[in-house]
Amino acid sequence: MASKGLTPMSEDFSAWYNELVYRADLADLSPVRGSMVIRPYGYALWENIQSTLDGMFKASGHENLYFPMLIPVSYFEREKQHVEGFSPELAVVTHAGGKELEEPLAIRPTSETIIGELYSKWIQSYRDLPLLYNQWCNVMRWELRTRPFLRTTEFLWQEGHTAHAGAEEALEEAFRMVNIYAEFARDHAAIPVVVGEKTEGERFAGALRTFAIEGLMRDARALQCGTSHYMGENFARAFDITFSDENNELRYVHTTSWGVSTRLIGAVIMAHGDDQGLILPPRLAPIQVVVVPIFRGDEPEVSGQVLDEAQRVAQELSAAGVRVKVDTREGLSPGWKFNDWEQKGVPLRIELGPRDLEAGQVVLVERIERQKAQLDRSGVAAAVPGHLEEFHRALHARAEEFRDAHTFSADDYESFRQRMEQGWVYAVHCGRPECEQKIQQDTKATPRCIPLDGPAGEGSCVRCGEPSAYPRRVIFSRAY
Ligand SMILES: [Zn+2]
Incomplete structure (x- = not known):
């Protein structure tokens, strides 16, 4: 909940x-x-x-x-x-x-x-x-x-x-x-x-x-x-x-x-993920788009029209190959539903209320920055696949930016230990299991891998000073 x-x-x-x-x-x-x-x-x-x-x-x-x-x-x-x-x-x-x-x-x-x-x-x-x-x-x-x-x-x-x-x-x-x-x-x-x-x-x-x-x-x-x-x-x-x-x-x-x-x-x-919940990559998300109809409690006829239109939007999206769900649950406020689907990480949300119906539009909200855009009602099915592609690119770019901001290089053991709190660290390594165990005792970090691409690894081991065992620097990090 x-x-x-x-x-x-x-x-x-x-x-x-x-x-x-x-x-x-x-x-x-x-x-x-x-x-x-x-x-x-x-x-x-x-x-x-x-x-x-x-x-x-x-x-x-x-x-x-x-x-x-x-x-x-x-x-x-x-x-x-x-x-x-x-x-x-x-x-x-x-x-x-x-x-x-x-x-x-x-x-x-x-x-x-x-x-x-x-x-x-x-x-x-x-x-x-x-x-x-x-x-x-x-x-x-x-x-x-x-x-x-x-x-x-x-x-x-x-x-x-x-x-x-x-x-x-x-x-x-x-x-x-x-x-x-x-x-x-x-x-x-x-x-x-x-x-x-x-x-x-x-x-x-x-x-x-x-x-x-x-x-x-x-x-x-x-x-x-x-x-x-x-x-x-x-x-x-x-x-x-x-x-x-x-x-x-x-x-x-x-x-x-x-x-x-x-x-x-x-x-x-x-x-x-973020503080709000999951953010699912659209190509894997069970639901790529959720349509939330916004009802007016005192006008059942208008609400019926809104729901019908929401179902039509979903049918068009489904025909365009989009995995879509209409949230028809009764007795829950739109705000509650928005939170619920944001927590579940659904990439795109379409909001549709009586005013949108009159204006011939829908409101599209994306999950990463929660930015809103208005889409012409007749163009929804044509536009959404492109928005999903854009979402994938933005999500990958966000993860890459985060990774790059948390990637460091260390040449001495002191800065190696300090950086280990902040992300993963490229360092020259002797490759000896006993040296890895010492590093783990000191920093809780383990060698994650010797990247196939990455900075060259000549020189002496960041901890023990023995010669490097590998052509590239090893990534060390705390890990799951
Ligand atoms: Zn070593």
């Missing part, structure tokens, strides 16, 4: 986030601690994310399939780093059908292991390669500290798993997918992410190289929005995925995996 004000983000970002998730009807608490119920408004947002990405995956040659959620626990022990990375978070089924199971079954935290087992069956020859598969599913990781959309024990995601004949081809795939994520973030979520590679200490368990997109949230902390991993032969060796090449020699495949999750909803909330 929009009646009582939302805690301002500047006052308490975390309270703002939690209140907003529930008030905007995105999610609700579950009786099981750490998991959440995704409500229709939140799920519609996810469906738009999902269908957009799914189209991008298919356009780049991938097919969907589905693996079961139960995986024998022993599978996790086959790849050493993988088991170390995931066993603390495994949820395990030990009893079923009233009996103790002979072999305990893990609820998938990710599916490399079971997929590896099947790929070893499906791949025999170089003619079977590449395998370019993806699945949309739920996964479970037993997290102690949870937060809706950002960290929950069960979440929805996609996991792509591909197998290739050689290293070069597999690396290309890992790059392709992280770039598809970046394109999605920029062109659909209006989030200007940075594409980069993870340092050794931040790599996925079992990967040789991990690439990621990182976004800056409005509390100046980073959020990893998607990852893509090159596994080399690690999983192929653990699961014996071999093929005979053109010369009839047996070789291991090279694999990749890549994923994004319902965390992207958290990214959209935190990259764009």
Whole structure:
């Protein structure tokens, strides 16, 4: 309900986030601690994310399939780093059908292991390669500290798993997918992410190289929005995925995996929201335009005309491909409705009252600056798609401006520590995990990525003075 004000983000970002998730009807608490119920408004947002990405995956040659959620626990022990990375978070089924199971079954935290087992069956020859598969599913990781959309024990995601004949081809795939994520973030979520590679200490368990997109949230902390991993032969060796090449020699495949999750909803909330509530990027928004008819209580006939006209506006917009809703709720003031839809982040609002009806116009209000414009009634359907495009550009520009204003470079550890309060910091880094741990103890910041583009990284580490490990400066930030 929009009646009582939302805690301002500047006052308490975390309270703002939690209140907003529930008030905007995105999610609700579950009786099981750490998991959440995704409500229709939140799920519609996810469906738009999902269908957009799914189209991008298919356009780049991938097919969907589905693996079961139960995986024998022993599978996790086959790849050493993988088991170390995931066993603390495994949820395990030990009893079923009233009996103790002979072999305990893990609820998938990710599916490399079971997929590896099947790929070893499906791949025999170089003619079977590449395998370019993806699945949309739920996964479970037993997290102690949870937060809706950002960290929950069960979440929805996609996991792509591909197998290739050689290293070069597999690396290309890992790059392709992280770039598809970046394109999605920029062109659909209006989030200007940075594409980069993870340092050794931040790599996925079992990967040789991990690439990621990182976004800056409005509390100046980073959020990893998607990852893509090159596994080399690690999983192929653990699961014996071999093929005979053109010369009839047996070789291991090279694999990749890549994923994004319902965390992207958290990214959209935190990259764009303001004290009033959500601001949704129009290409993902479940409702792009809300039409609020303004009734005159003492003149039911006029109110009926206004409502009819509001419905006609909505039909025209819908025919123009716009996702639109008319707020026909009775007994609520227009002001209350305006607040409610602003809190839900609907990009555009059309107000239509008796005077507008007479004047042959509507009032258009955009969500970012809440600027009003009058539109000629007959031109609404032709004008609104352009306004939505403009909204997307303005939202992206606003996020980019915010990011740039909170991006710094530091050459000495003192200014590095000070800047860490204010955003993310480019610094020269030695790449040693133990140095990263010290930095984290001192500043709560972690290396987010080594950007693919960015300032050159020659010189000595900002903390320890050892030589730089990378051609570029590393982005450090506090992160979710
Ligand atoms: Zn260092």
